[in-house]
Amino acid sequence: MELFNFSKKESRLYMSFMYVTFVSLLVGGLMGLLQTLVRSGKYTLPFNIDYYTILTTHGVVLGLVLTTFFIIGFQFSLMGKTVGISDKQIMWGWVSFWVMLVGTVLAAWMILTGEASVLYTFYTPLRAHPIFYIGLALVIIGSWIAAIVNFRQLYVWKKAHKGEKSPLLAFMVTINMVMWVVASLGVAYSVVVLILPWSLGYVATVNVLLTRTLFWYFGHPLVYFWLLPAYMAWYAIIPKIIGGKLFSDSLARLSFILLLMFSIPVGFHHQLTEPGIDPTWKFIQVVLTFMVVIPTLMTAFSIFATFETTGRNKGYKSLFGWFRHLPWKDVRFLAPFIGMVAFIPGGAGGIINASHQVNALVHNTIWVTGHFHLTIATTVILTYFGIAYWLIPHLTGRRLTPKLNKLGIIQTIIWTVGMTIMSTSMHIQGLLGGPRRSNFSEYAGGDQVATWISYQISQAVGGTILFVGIVLMVYIFIQLAFFAPRGYEEYPVAEEDMDAEKTPKILENWYLWIGITIALILFAYTIPMIDIIKHSPPGSIPFDWPIGRS
Amino acid sequence: MHLHKYEKVWLVFGLGSLALFLIIIGFAAFWKGTHPQSHIETIDPQNVEANEAFQPENLGLTEVAEGKYVVNMVASAFNYDFGKEEDGSATKTIRVPKGSTVLFQITSKDVVHGFQVAGTNVNMMVEPGHISRFEAVMKNNGEFTVVCNEYCGIGHHLMFGTVEVY
Amino acid sequence: MASAKQTKEDANLKGTLIMVMILGVIILVFWFGIYGLFLSR
Numbered sequence: 083m084e085l086f087n088f089s090k091k092e093s094r095l096y097m098s099f100m101y102v103t104f105v106s107l108l109v110g111g112l113m114g115l116l117q118t119l120v121r122s123g124k125y126t127l128p129f130n131i132d133y134y135t136i137l138t139t140h141g142v143v144l145g146l147v148l149t150t151f152f153i154i155g156f157q158f159s160l161m162g163k164t165v166g167i168s169d170k171q172i173m174w175g176w177v178s179f180w181v182m183l184v185g186t187v188l189a190a191w192m193i194l195t196g197e198a199s200v201l202y203t204f205y206t207p208l209r210a211h212p213i214f215y216i217g218l219a220l221v222i223i224g225s226w227i228a229a230i231v232n233f234r235q236l237y238v239w240k241k242a243h244k245g246e247k248s249p250l251l252a253f254m255v256t257i258n259m260v261m262w263v264v265a266s267l268g269v270a271y272s273v274v275v276l277i278l279p280w281s282l283g284y285v286a287t288v289n290v291l292l293t294r295t296l297f298w299y300f301g302h303p304l305v306y307f308w309l310l311p312a313y314m315a316w317y318a319i320i321p322k323i324i325g326g327k328l329f330s331d332s333l334a335r336l337s338f339i340l341l342l343m344f345s346i347p348v349g350f351h352h353q354l355t356e357p358g359i360d361p362t363w364k365f366i367q368v369v370l371t372f373m374v375v376i377p378t379l380m381t382a383f384s385i386f387a388t389f390e391t392t393g394r395n396k397g398y399k400s401l402f403g404w405f406r407h408l409p410w411k412d413v414r415f416l417a418p419f420i421g422m423v424a425f426i427p428g429g430a431g432g433i434i435n436a437s438h439q440v441n442a443l444v445h446n447t448i449w450v451t452g453h454f455h456l457t458i459a460t461t462v463i464l465t466y467f468g469i470a471y472w473l474i475p476h477l478t479g480r481r482l483t484p485k486l487n488k489l490g491i492i493q494t495i496i497w498t499v500g501m502t503i504m505s506t507s508m509h510i511q512g513l514l515g516g517p518r519r520s521n522f523s524e525y526a527g528g529d530q531v532a533t534w535i536s537y538q539i540s541q542a543v544g545g546t547i548l549f550v551g552i553v554l555m556v557y558i559f560i561q562l563a564f565f566a567p568r569g570y571e572e573y574p575v576a577e578e579d580m581d582a583e584k585t586p587k588i589l590e591n592w593y594l595w596i597g598i599t600i601a602l603i604l605f606a607y608t609i610p611m612i613d614i615i616k617h618s619p620p621g622s623i624p625f626d627w628p629i630g631r632s
Numbered sequence: 633m634h635l636h637k638y639e640k641v642w643l644v645f646g647l648g649s650l651a652l653f654l655i656i657i658g659f660a661a662f663w664k665g666t667h668p669q670s671h672i673e674t675i676d677p678q679n680v681e682a683n684e685a686f687q688p689e690n691l692g693l694t695e696v697a698e699g700k701y702v703v704n705m706v707a708s709a710f711n712y713d714f715g716k717e718e719d720g721s722a723t724k725t726i727r728v729p730k731g732s733t734v735l736f737q738i739t740s741k742d743v744v745h746g747f748q749v750a751g752t753n754v755n756m757m758v759e760p761g762h763i764s765r766f767e768a769v770m771k772n773n774g775e776f777t778v779v780c781n782e783y784c785g786i787g788h789h790l791m792f793g794t795v796e797v798y
Numbered sequence: 799m800a801s802a803k804q805t806k807e808d809a810n811l812k813g814t815l816i817m818v819m820i821l822g823v824i825i826l827v828f829w830f831g832i833y834g835l836f837l838s839r
Binding site: 386387389391401404426430443444 | 809810811812813814816817818821824825828829832833835836839
């Protein structure tokens with residue numbers, strides 16, 4: 083397998099995405115800390131800052147900015163490493179970076195001045211300042227530019243390597259970007275065509291349910307867009323770190339194809355308690371949602387099998403000897419491993435959330451917040467951290483020293499402890515009916531509310547521990563970027579076994595897989611969309627005052 | 633493509649579990665009628681009184697038959713209108729006997745809201761232009777907080793009520 | 799080639815099977831626990 087060395091120019095591009103990532107981590111993390119403190123009831127925000135301003139900042143900065151920048155930077159590096167990048171493509175990489183950054187700054191400006199306290203879901207008919215929507219649109223457009231560059235990179239490589247199968251990681255990046263483009267078309271349409279003209283006053287009313295449906299058409303693949311880079315690392319990087327080989331190239335590709343097909347036609351499972359969608363179509367999308375569990379079941383097996391095969395090849399013969407001898411002291415392994423473990427309750431919770439009528443038990447309760455703090459804020463983010471420990475020094479020509487490795491392990495433990503406390507208490511409070519997305523409130527008082535508040539206090543404890551973890555992570559990042567000793571840090575890419583089974587050609591038939599993906603989307607959405615438009619009520623005029631705009 | 637025999641065992645087990653979940657919730661939904669709320673009934677958000685249920689005098693709790701109740705409500709930022717008490721003050725608590733069947737009907741005059749009787753399965757999105765409706769048997773005694781669980785603006789957390797089952 | 803395939807076929811993955819089965823049981827227990835709570839309300 084041929085791996086490309088990064089030029090200085092290339093490394094600079096990839097690093098620029100990482101700077102934004104870790105600035106976002108600090109800013110967004112601070113907002114998270116403040117939220118948990120406010121919700122404990124023991125602390126009020128200074129300078130008349132509104133709770134929902136920091137909540138919007140937290141969601142947008144961590145959910146949209148940190149993730150998108152990290153993913154696109156990391157994926158560029160994967161493409162550069164496995165299929166190479168031309169000067170022209172680097173130039174377009176910079177265009178995508180700047181378009182996204184300008185969009186981010188515009189959106190952040192509006193949020194921080196209180197003109198866009200609409201949370202990261204920006205549900206109409208709450209109306210933010212038009213510049214907020216323009217900013218969001220730019221972030222998406224910038225990400226499309228990156229996608230086109232990635233597609234071009236693979237295309238150029240394929241032309242030069244006729245008849246060869248594409249490198250696994252390049253294949254995976256392409257899958258993720260295809261999914262992202264197909265999904266974000268929905269939200270882009272909603273933002274640019276439906277919401278922006280309405281926010282400017284050119285159109286009087288907006289179809290609320292339509293904008294929500296388009297958001298969730300995008301919103302669920304969004305979480306898979308976050309998750310797939312973690313899966314890339316689990317399938318194709320972790321094996322190298324633990325001294326093994328790929329378990330199966332074909333199965334890895336198959337699971338990514340299934341993720342592409344079933345990530346999108348499932349948005350209704352976020353809208354199960356909506357009044358305006360036919361319950362039969364909700365149920366159909368519930369079934370499709372359950373289909374997307376299958377590639378994850380395959381992934382779980384692959385990961386354990388990689389560990390076991392590697393351990394057994396090293397000579398550990400007992401039933402769990404391979405497990406005991408995993409490189410627990412290597413943070414490049416430990417952090418993603420904890421992420422995998424968190425995905426067990428995270429995934430189980432996800433199946434519960436999607437279970438049609440059972441969703442009423444947890445919908446919009448803080449259980450959901452607890453759920454995605456396991457999935458995105460533990461599984462995904464700890465894997466991203468695990469990647470950063472080698473990616474950053476690889477890009478800056480430095481080394482992950484034993485001391486930094488140790489700090490990383492401490493960071494991972496802090497995160498695990500903080501998140502266990504915070505997420506568990508969120509799950510329990512949610513089952514007791516405590517709502518998410520809410521400032522501190524005693525409501526009508528009574529025992530029920532008192533119980534909620536006691537859990538909010540433990541969330542503040544967990545949140546504080548997590549913030550310590552964030553500060554430590556940012557410190558490690560700064561060390562790796564600027565101060566660690568110069569040297570060479572490996573970019574770990576796992577190889578196939580010499581005698582590995584040949585990967586079937588059909589797995590690279592893009593027309594087929596994208597065709598099925600589109601067919602599934604049309605199946606799941608056409609009729610309910612026609613229903614939504616045909617049965618639409620009078621549209622909604624914009625509302626500014628509820629979010630404190632005058 | 634080759635699957636290890638244990639992977640086949642695992643996938644059969646996993647797919648079987650998923651199928652089992654789907655059969656249970658599908659049976660409950662289609663045969664027992666416990667779908668999540670969806671009535672696809674629309675209304676003009678700027679004129680909710682056009683619908684009889686949401687005229688001011690019809691808001692709040694009504695006993696329609698022995699042990700059967702209807703509660704009509706209008707949500708707006710940042711308040712639930714549960715109708716008025718006999719003395720003219722706004723109703724904040726809805727009291728129903730244990731075991732009664734209650735149909736909750738609600739719509740929004742402005743933005744998106746939530747309506748959850750926390751601690752029960754009554755949990756609905758409330759959207760302008762749509763009527764949300766859910767019938768529940770109040771099985772357990774207690775005071776349940778009604779919370780708006782979808783962000784509706786800076787007073788979102790001040791939007792609440794109480795359902796008391798006695 | 800045939801012999802190589804043979805070794806793959808027989809790869810000892812007993813530990814893996816136990817691990818994923820534990821995971822599967824966790825999913826079942828979680829789901830039925832929550833479903834029970836749903837029915838009780």
